[in-house]
Structure formats: C-alpha cells, structure tokens
Amino acid sequence: MNILKSKLLWIAPIAIVIILAIFSIAFYPAYNPKPKAVPIAIVNHDNGTAIQGKNVDIGGKLVDKLKDSDSKSVKWVEVDSEKEAQKGLDKQKYYGAAILEKDFSKNAMSKTQKVVMDSKKAEMKEKVESGDIPPEQAKKMQQSAPKNDVTVKQAKLKTITNSGASMQASQMASNVLKGIGDNINQQITKQSIGTLEKQDVKVSAKDINDITNPVKVNDTKVNKVKDHQGSGNAPFLMFMPVWMSSIVGSILLFFAFRSSHNITIVQRVSATLIQFVGAILTAFIGGFGYVYFMSGVQGFNFDDTSKIALFISIAILSFMGLIMGVMTWLGLKSIPIFFIAMFFSMQLVTLPKQLLPKFYQDYIVDWNPFTHYANSLRELIYMHQPIELNSTMWMFIGFMIFGVISSLIATIVRKHSDKKTEIPS
Numbered sequence: 001m002n003i004l005k006s007k008l009l010w011i012a013p014i015a016i017v018i019i020l021a022i023f024s025i026a027f028y029p030a031y032n033p034k035p036k037a038v039p040i041a042i043v044n045h046d047n048g049t050a051i052q053g054k055n056v057d058i059g060g061k062l063v064d065k066l067k068d069s070d071s072k073s074v075k076w077v078e079v080d081s082e083k084e085a086q087k088g089l090d091k092q093k094y095y096g097a098a099i100l101e102k103d104f105s106k107n108a109m110s111k112t113q114k115v116v117m118d119s120k121k122a123e124m125k126e127k128v129e130s131g132d133i134p135p136e137q138a139k140k141m142q143q144s145a146p147k148n149d150v151t152v153k154q155a156k157l158k159t160i161t162n163s164g165a166s167m168q169a170s171q172m173a174s175n176v177l178k179g180i181g182d183n184i185n186q187q188i189t190k191q192s193i194g195t196l197e198k199q200d201v202k203v204s205a206k207d208i209n210d211i212t213n214p215v216k217v218n219d220t221k222v223n224k225v226k227d228h229q230g231s232g233n234a235p236f237l238m239f240m241p242v243w244m245s246s247i248v249g250s251i252l253l254f255f256a257f258r259s260s261h262n263i264t265i266v267q268r269v270s271a272t273l274i275q276f277v278g279a280i281l282t283a284f285i286g287g288f289g290y291v292y293f294m295s296g297v298q299g300f301n302f303d304d305t306s307k308i309a310l311f312i313s314i315a316i317l318s319f320m321g322l323i324m325g326v327m328t329w330l331g332l333k334s335i336p337i338f339f340i341a342m343f344f345s346m347q348l349v350t351l352p353k354q355l356l357p358k359f360y361q362d363y364i365v366d367w368n369p370f371t372h373y374a375n376s377l378r379e380l381i382y383m384h385q386p387i388e389l390n391s392t393m394w395m396f397i398g399f400m401i402f403g404v405i406s407s408l409i410a411t412i413v414r415k416h417s418d419k420k421t422e423i424p425s
Helices: 007-026 058-067 082-090 104-108 110-130 135-144 167-198 205-212 240-258 265-296 305-345 358-363 369-381 391-413
Strands: 038-044 049-051 054-056 074-079 096-100 155-162 215-222
Touching: 007 305, 038 058, 038 082, 038 167, 058 074, 058 104, 058 167, 074 082, 082 096, 082 155, 082 215, 096 167, 104 110, 104 155, 110 167, 110 205, 155 167, 167 205, 167 215, 240 265, 240 305, 265 305, 265 391, 305 369, 305 391, 369 391
Parallel strands: 038 074, 038 096, 155 215
Antiparallel strands: 049 054, 096 155
C-alpha cells in the first residue's frame, strides 16, 4: 500500500477544492448581476407654458424628479443637446437617452386647454342666449378674451436605446425609458383631470383619448446589432482566441530564441530583434487570418473587416510583447499567471461595468487591460468608430515597448550557456 504514503494522493482533493474555489471566484460577477448606476442621458428642451395664468413646466419638474430619485440602478445625466447625447451614446457613456421637445408642456396640456376654452365659450353663449349676460357685456368679454385658438398636439418624448453598447444594459435602459413614458402620460392625465375638475368642465367621450394620451413616445435604437454579429457579444467571443493565440505564439518564439544557440551579446541581441520581427509577422498573419476566417467562412458580419483585422493584429502583437517580456525573466513558470488572468477577466469582458459587483467596478475594471480591449473592440464593431490613438492604443504601445526593452535587457544582463535548450516534449 505504498500509494498511501504518496503526498499526491492526499494533495489531490485539496487541490481540487482550491481550483474549484478559484474558478468560482472568477465567475462570481455573473452569479447575480444587478445594475448599479446605469447612465441614461436626458435632454430637456421644454420651454414650459401657461394655463389659466399659471406657469407649467413639465420637463423641468421631470428632470428634477429623475435626478433626485434614490434609484441605485439608474443614473440620470442631464445633457444640453441631442447631439451631445448622441456622442455620449457612441462613446458608450450612456446606454439610453430621453429627449423632450421645446413645446412639450404646451402640447401635453393643449387638449385640456382646448376643452376648457370650448367649455367656457359654450357656457358664455348659453348665458347670452338666456339673457343672463347682456349683449354689450358679452361683446366686451369677447374682445378681452385671448384671440389665439389652441392647436391640439401630442407632446413628443423621444427615447433612444444604445443596443451596441451592451445588450443587457440597453434592454434595461429600454424598460426604464418605457416606464418614464407611461409615467408621464399618467401624471399629465392626472393633472389635466384636476384642472378640468377645478374648472367644473365636463369632458365628452371623444375627448377622453386625447386627454389620457397626451404624450407620444418615439422609441429609437442606435448602433443596432445586426444579424450574424454574435448578438452583441463579439468582444467576449473574440477575447479567448486572441489571448490564447498570443500565449501560444509567445511560447514558440520564446523557445525559438532559447534553442538558437546564441553565445555572444551581438548574436543574442540580433536574435532578440529577429524574434520581435517574427512576432510582428505572427501577429498580423494571425490577426488578418482570424478575422477574415470569421467573416468569409463563419459569416460574421463585420462592417469593415480590414479595420477589425488591423485592431486584432495590434492587440495580438501587444499581448505577445507583454507575455514575452515577462517570460524572458520567469520562463514557463509565468504561463499559469496568464491563464488565471484570462479566466478572471472573462466576465469582465462580457458584462458592462454597471452590472458588475461594486468591488470589480471600483478596483478591477479600470486597470484590467482586457476590459479596455473589449470596450474598444465593441466601439469598432457596433459603434462604427475608427481606430484612433486612445487609451487602449497607448496601452498596446506600452505592452510592445515593455516586451522589447525587457527582452533586450534580459538578453544583455542574463547569463546564457552554450547548451542548446530544447522544447520540452
């Protein structure tokens, strides 16, 4: 029973528990994602109106109410114009937007005003005909009455949802905005009925519909996710293949250098530079081949295949620079670190920041390179943004520089034997 003396026998169950615990922590963000401060823009162009000598500002009151609400799931952000809101949607700053037109209050209360004015005119006509009001007095009242007839219009509330930014967050924003539209109709209806009661005005059946539906909600979707675009999940679908290929490519180039039998400093520096030329070729062949395979063979719908291929190639090259820069000092012992990093980042590239646990929002998301990769890829595919020198690109450049400098320093200062290193079988 020598097996009972083996440490591995007793370590196995402990190792299994530890591994399961580690991976359960890695997928913890997806257990119960709850939205926290999902940003929705609101644009208020409402100029207000006057009814019976009283100012009515439905838009202003709505904005104040939304901004002062104690909802933890939604964060309302007031912006000055629809154009500014659209820019924020394209940059993933907002997952939705609500825009109130300049005549919102006027149009929302127009039917109520019309009913009140028609009722008053009919009442005065009856009193004139019955003799309760002398013709001379009636003439004076007509001259002093407002000349402008009220034109009945539905107020317009435009809602926009940003499908490409995140399917989960945009669906939530859509539900919130729909609720806002329903709530505004209810509140204005209540206010209108109260006004009519105070004026003791009876409403005919034909006017009921316009009074109870004063606001028309026009729902618009921007950055729509098209068919064959991974249902908005391209950043997640294109994360593991890119990272895994970067690891494999780095290992092969690492052993290409280690097994090349370089003795002198000149030989080692030359081999290191050739190694990075190989990395560039590997990254661009892999990146373009991968994206064009997805497009041509698998039918993924890229609006601009070359743009995405260029971004993926740059991403692979930067990741290879990071990995080789670490491996040149730690060797194969560093590989488990890269796999753990991958598993701990999978949910971060799947869920928007606002649906992650607070700890991840505060301490993980902003510095995690994979979230920057995923967000930029999302902007390119679904937001139709160009490749630009943003924070993600500077991060990629930093990884490349780190890889080159780290490898060159290790090449110069570390001792190298003349014994060939073989790739382990």
